[in-house]
């Protein structure tokens with residue numbers, strides 16, 4: 001009975017910008033979730049300044065949060081000068097954190113990717129949106145006897161498993177088909193208390209219907225999105241439909257807004273700040289995307305640095321249509337080193 005009322009009480013949180021209250025036994029203080037719709041309400045800032053004195057920025061913060069794709073690597077290639085830059089920042093005692101909206105891998109799997117690229121990064125320094133989904137459920141003390149239905153890939157399942165949650169769906173439902181024979185009725189598990197939706201290359205109608213039934217028919221069932229990214233870079237030949245397309249399908253059928261745990265929602269920022277005990281004003285967010293990375297930093301009250309080594313170019317930054325201005329911009333993270341050398 002307690003469990004039912006807890007989940008039911010959470011049903012209102014699908015509204016954006018509402019403060020969520022964690023239970024007394026939860027690990028984290030209340031967090032505030034904002035979703036990517038905040039982009040349209042972002043105040044217009046003064047134009048970004050070209051980074052010229054990296055030392056001033058480095059000295060003004062204690063933590064750097066890096067987005068990964070387009071900042072640290074591009075596909076499977078490391079971006080020039082990254083290892084030396086990270087080493088320099090560590091030698092100055094800076095805390096480094098790596099955050100990605102890509103939910104297809106778990107923290108452990110990302111750790112392997114860093115290792116393969118020759119980067120010395122601890123698993124504890126990596127925060128993927130797959131981890132954020134599990135951390136969010138933990139933060140609200142999601143009942144362990146409830147289940148999570150997953151529309152997404154292996155990374156989400158691995159993180160849910162590590163956090164001790166029961167789940168179903170994911171890749172196992174990738175081949176399932178629906179035969180619309182007369183009178184066909186699809187059963188669903190009434191014990192599902194949350195549907196987590198992330199990027200899923202095996203997305204299909206079975207998953208849409210299953211997730212929809214859980215959200216519409218199970219009282220208080222949560223709708224959680226790892227991210228709402230419009231596009232992603234599955235190959236370097238073109239942009240591909242991102243996690244936002246899967247989330248959009250479920251939003252369309254349920255008419256509900258998801259709780260977003262990835263960027264630009266502030267959940268991960270709040271989590272990091274609580275976990276490491278750092279002030280947000282002491283963080284610099286470094287990313288290649290305006291509507292996720294830079295907005296994430298700004299929503300969290302951090303300093304922001306845009307690098308032009310990924311999806312955003314100078315023209316896009318300076319376009320009159322863009323109202324998201326970072327504090328600084330530069331070509332790539334290794335400019336921290338080259339600009340320092342030039343300044344000597």
Ligand SMILES: [Mg+2]
Pocket residue numbers: 067068069070071287288289310
């Ligand atoms: Mg990126």
